[in-house]
Amino acid sequence: MTQPNYLTPEGEAKLNAELQELKGAKREELSQRLRSAIQMGDLSENADYHKAKEDQGFLEGRIQELEAILRNTVIIEKGAGQDYVFIGSHVTIQEDTFDPETYHLVGPTEADPRKGRISHESPIGRALINKKVGEIAEADAPSGKIKFKILKIE
DSSP: OOOOEEEOHHHHHHHHHHHHHIIIIIHHHHHHHHHHHHHTSOSTTOHHHHHHHHHHHHHHHHHHHHHHHHHTEEEOOOOTTOSBOOTTOEEEEEOTTSOOEEEEEEOGGGOBGGGTEEETTSHHHHHHTTOBTTOEEEEEETTEEEEEEEEEEO
16 A cells, blocks of 8 residues: 655645646647657657657656645644644754754655755654654754754644
8 A cells, every 4th residue: 555645735736736737738738749740750860759759758757646646645734732743733943052943744745844844754754743842852864863852833
């Protein structure tokens, strides 16, 4: 059985929009490119045709990937008043004397650490799951073990 894909409602909407765009306008655009290239004649040396076929392969692969993700999606509900960290939580943590940082715990599909969205499967994400405010979490990072205190869960 495949693992569920945890997505926020916004993440699911974004992937659905991308899928519709790829299946509609992008497929049609590629179809036009292929028709034009075929009409030019000799396909063995037709760079436009080969590029369009390659692009078609990437497009169809992405469509299949998105359909697989969306087929196994579990929507992350906002859980106000939770006193422990779970997928979907906004968690403020502090490591030693560094400034506190707030992260949104999401599934790997939506993870974007630069925007404060970390996967629940990442080392820090795994360390945070099921912890409460005031607890110390420990994660194995590439630079070694890091310890941080949970200051707030939203």
